[in-house]
Amino acid sequence: xxxxxxxxxxxxxxxxxxxxxxxxxxxxxxxxxxxxxxxxxxxxxxxxxxxxxxxxxxxxxxxxxxxxxxxxxxxxxxxxxxxxxxxxxxxxxxxxxxxxxxxxxxxxxxxxxxxxxxxxxxxxxxxxxxxxxxxxxxxxxxxxxxxxxxxxxxxxxxxxxxxxxxxxxxxxxxxxxxxxxxxxxxxxxxxxxxxxxxxxxxxxxxxxxxxxxxxxxxxxxxxxxxxxxxxxxxxxxxxxxxxxxxxxxxxxxxxxxxxxxxxxxxxxxxxxxxxxxxxxxxxxxxxxxxxxxxxxxxxxxxxxxxxxxxxxxxxxxxxxxxxxxxxxxxxxxxxxxxxxxxxxxxxxxxxxxxxxxxxxxxxxxxxxxxxxxxxxxxxxxxxxxxxxxxxxxxxxxxxxxxxxxxxxxxxxxxxxxxxxxxxxxxxxxxxxxxxxxxxxxxxxxxxxxxxxxxxxxxxxxxxxxxxxxxxxxxxxxxxxxxxxxxxxxxxxxxxxxxxxxxxx
Numbered sequence: 001x002x003x004x005x006x007x008x009x010x011x012x013x014x015x016x017x018x019x020x021x022x023x024x025x026x027x028x029x030x031x032x033x034x035x036x037x038x039x040x041x042x043x044x045x046x047x048x049x050x051x052x053x054x055x056x057x058x059x060x061x062x063x064x065x066x067x068x069x070x071x072x073x074x075x076x077x078x079x080x081x082x083x084x085x086x087x088x089x090x091x092x093x094x095x096x097x098x099x100x101x102x103x104x105x106x107x108x109x110x111x112x113x114x115x116x117x118x119x120x121x122x123x124x125x126x127x128x129x130x131x132x133x134x135x136x137x138x139x140x141x142x143x144x145x146x147x148x149x150x151x152x153x154x155x156x157x158x159x160x161x162x163x164x165x166x167x168x169x170x171x172x173x174x175x176x177x178x179x180x181x182x183x184x185x186x187x188x189x190x191x192x193x194x195x196x197x198x199x200x201x202x203x204x205x206x207x208x209x210x211x212x213x214x215x216x217x218x219x220x221x222x223x224x225x226x227x228x229x230x231x232x233x234x235x236x237x238x239x240x241x242x243x244x245x246x247x248x249x250x251x252x253x254x255x256x257x258x259x260x261x262x263x264x265x266x267x268x269x270x271x272x273x274x275x276x277x278x279x280x281x282x283x284x285x286x287x288x289x290x291x292x293x294x295x296x297x298x299x300x301x302x303x304x305x306x307x308x309x310x311x312x313x314x315x316x317x318x319x320x321x322x323x324x325x326x327x328x329x330x331x332x333x334x335x336x337x338x339x340x341x342x343x344x345x346x347x348x349x350x351x352x353x354x355x356x357x358x359x360x361x362x363x364x365x366x367x368x369x370x371x372x373x374x375x376x377x378x379x380x381x382x383x384x385x386x387x388x389x390x391x392x393x394x395x396x397x398x399x400x401x402x403x404x405x406x407x408x409x410x411x412x413x414x415x416x417x418x419x420x421x422x423x424x425x426x427x428x429x430x431x432x433x434x435x436x437x438x439x440x441x442x443x444x445x446x447x448x449x450x451x452x453x454x455x456x457x458x459x460x461x462x463x464x465x466x467x468x469x470x471x472x473x474x475x476x477x478x479x480x481x482x483x484x485x486x487x488x489x490x491x492x493x494x495x496x497x498x499x500x501x502x503x504x
Contacts, residue, residue: 017298018291025287029280036269043265048242051261054224055244059172059257062216066181067170069103070208074166074185083110083187083204088119096121099208104215106180107135109207110187115143118204132207135175139207142169142184146205171248172212172255179231179246179255181210212246212255220259227260315389317367318374326388326396330447333386333398343402345440347412348454349377351393352433352466357425365425369432376418380411396454402440405471412436412469420467433467440471456480 073079073095082090096108100121109132110119117132132139146169170183186203213231220229228241235243236258246255313325321329333344351373358366370389377387377395386398399411419434437458439450457472459480464470 017294021287021291025284040265040269043268044261044263047264048261051226051259052242052244055220055226055257055259058220058224059212059216059246062212062219063170063172063181066103066105066208066210067168067183070099070105070170070183070185070206071166071168073099074168074206075188075190077189077191079187080189086118091119092121092126095206096126097124100124103208103210105208105210106214107175107207107209109135109139109205109209111143111205111207113202113204115140115205135207135209138173138175139182139184142171142173142182143205145169146184146186147201172246173248174233174254175209175211177233179212179233179257181208181212183208212257225262227262229257229259232256232258315374318371318389320374320378320395321386321388323388323390326386326390326398327447329386329388330398330450333400334441334447334450342400343440345399345402345408345411345438346450346454347397347399347408347415347469348437348451348458349395349397349415350435350458350462351395351419352435354393354432357430357432361426361428361430365428365430368425369423369430372423373419376421377415380414380418405440408438408440408471409469412438416467416469435461435466436469437461438469438471453477 076095078090079095081087082095091110095110096119099105099108101124106123108119108121109117109129111117111132117129120127120129120131122131146167149167149169166185166188168183168185170181172179173182174180175182185206187206188203211231217229217231220226230236231246233255235245235256238258240260241258242261244257245253246257248254313322314320315322330346354366354369357369370393373395374387374389377397381387381397381399382401384400388396388398390396397411397415399408402408415436416434419432423430423432435458437454437456437460439453439457441450453472453476456476456479457470460476461468461470470476
């Protein structure tokens with residue numbers, strides 16, 4: 001019973017306290033984790049937007065800067081003279097070498113008006129002009145576009161001094177499968193003097209190519225703190241990398257710039273996560289300790305409450321039901337008897353020779369006897385029955401679910417046999433007996449009337465020589481009424497009257 005009560009108390013505490021607290025903590029942790037994840041993602045997203053915008057602007061600026069450097073060498077009177085004289089040595093030593101040394105162009109071509117190459121340089125070294133044919137598929141459309149621009153009057157505007165920039169076509173294209181700056185400009189006269197005039201359609205072209213993954217990628221890392229920058233023909237599939245499309249003037253994607261984006265939110269989270277987890281662990285430990293303390297306090301209160309309830313409903317000496325609890329149980333049994341076909345029996349017990357044992361062996365032996373009587377009575381009844389000590393040596397039993405008087409007789413016989421066995425008290429053997437008066441009711445009855453009838457049956461048992469039992473019948477009621485009448489008459493005549501014991 002104690003273990004069941006403790007288990008029930010633990011279950012109620014878990015259901016009423018631990019579960020709500022666990023749910024509240026879980027919801028709080030989930031909410032905080034969700035907010036942290038959202039904040040981290042938003043911060044990282046904004047950082048990615050800023051880096052993407054920076055990368056786009058830097059690439060555009062670098063393309064413009066390369067076009068400006070190429071423009072500087074495209075309007076040169078000496079270059080016009082060298083082209084007319086087919087002086088490729090001058091082109092190599094003065095024009096191409098300066099372009100490579102100043103701007104680090106990886107490939108330089110000079111084309112005649114008919115788009116045949118007369119000069120080629122690879123990585124700072126002169127090479128055969130036919131090397132241009134490998135790059136012609138990429139460059140030829142750009143030359144055609146420039147010729148269309150020139151035909152529209154751009155060249156004439158420059159010659160007339162109405163434009164400060166040599167007409168050009170410059171964009172990002174794939175060369176040997178690598179993103180590169182490709183610029184095409186006509187070679188023009190810087191002075192416009194006689195002898196250097198260019199007839200539209202007769203100009204030669206300067207082609208400059210610079211691969212982007214070299215110095216430009218290093219600029220991204222060194223100047224703009226972009227992590228692991230790289231130019232490639234395809235988007236990066238490497239985990240943790242972002243990619244930005246490189247497009248030409250037609251809006252077509254011709255390459256990709258990949259880098260490991262800055263993730264300030266994730267960085268802050270990774271740096272603070274150990275501290276957060278430590279704080280959560282400490283908070284969890286404190287919470288567990290508080291719950292344990294609360295559990296112990298609650299258990300102590302419930303145990304105290306259960307103890308108080310038990311003491312209020314049970315006899316202190318024997319642990320059996322006391323008179324108040326017995327009366328409530330009797331009312332419950334009587335009110336429940338009408339819902340089934342069974343009856344309720346009330347047994348009133350009075351110990352025989354108890355006073356003699358108490359006077360001879362002392363009160364401690366008498367108390368021990370009462371406790372052992374309770375211990376012998378309890379196993380004789382069913383779980384739903386009630387055994388009570390009403391006071392002194394008076395006991396009572398509520399027997400429920402009685403189908404026939406024989407069941408009451410059998411229980412009474414078992415009680416007489418159990419209490420008739422010798423008791424060992426204070427090292428001495430004591431022998432007592434018990435008188436039992438029983439009443440059986442088939443339906444709702446008043447508890448007071450039922451107790452009175454059990455008292456009458458007990459009186460008859462005592463008068464029959466004790467250590468026996470009697471079940472109430474109507475003849476006993478008439479005899480009791482006669483005794484009461486005689487007792488009243490004797491009281492009126494001032495004669496002594498022998499008092500009769502009561503059960504309840």
